[in-house]
Amino acid sequence: MLEFNDIRKGKGKxxxxxxxxxxxxxxxxxxxxxxxxxxxxxxxxxxxGQTREHTFQQSDRIEEADxxxxxxxxxxxxxxxxxxxxxxxxxxxEIAEDVIGDIARFLLEGQEVQVMLxxxxxVSVDMPIKIERKVIEAPEGVRGDTxxxxxxxxxxxxxxxxxxxxxxxxxxxxxxxxxxxDYLERA
Numbered sequence: 001m002l003e004f005n006d007i008r009k010g011k012g013k014x015x016x017x018x019x020x021x022x023x024x025x026x027x028x029x030x031x032x033x034x035x036x037x038x039x040x041x042x043x044x045x046x047x048x049g050q051t052r053e054h055t056f057q058q059s060d061r062i063e064e065a066d067x068x069x070x071x072x073x074x075x076x077x078x079x080x081x082x083x084x085x086x087x088x089x090x091x092x093x094e095i096a097e098d099v100i101g102d103i104a105r106f107l108l109e110g111q112e113v114q115v116m117l118x119x120x121x122x123v124s125v126d127m128p129i130k131i132e133r134k135v136i137e138a139p140e141g142v143r144g145d146t147x148x149x150x151x152x153x154x155x156x157x158x159x160x161x162x163x164x165x166x167x168x169x170x171x172x173x174x175x176x177x178x179x180x181x182d183y184l185e186r187a
Contacts, residue, residue, distance in 0.1 A: 014065040021046040021118045046123040074111040141166030
């Protein structure tokens with residue numbers, strides 16, 4: 001159980017509220033004159049991704065969620081569900097598209113990810129922040145377009161369209177930020 005002060009310092013902690021798993025994304029301590037202190041938090045639901053505000057009183061105690069993280073390998077997509085294999089036990093897990101979220105566009109067969117399980121059910125999939133991808137299509141840059149930070153449209157493995165600097169050519173390996181989909185640097 002997390003006490004009031006644990007919640008205050010609990011940014012990033014995973015809690016159970018009304019039987020559902022939430023991660024504390026921000027916690028602001030608030031003390032008004034002649035009143036008991038409170039903590040205003042913003043909680044992100046691990047299954048749906050929705051956020052909500054919740055205020056904790058000084059006497060509140062909250063249960064910390066029992067979650068397990070384990071390395072998994074992405075295998076394939078079948079009937080709108082992504083299939084992953086646990087690297088330690090070789091068990092396969094099917095995860096719905098809404099749980100995967102936006103990182104689905106960067107998944108390639110054989111990709112290593114971290115799957116978070118709450119009560120035996122997958123609630124989120126985390127991918128490394130920097131991922132290496134090969135450039136499949138990159139049109140030639142126009143000479144003279146160097147007055148400022150000019151970019152062009154490219155296509156990387158998996159068919160993802162993105163913007164990259166003019167010097168990137170077809171066949172180059174680049175690093176991509178999996179959270180935003182932005183070009184980072186050459187690999």
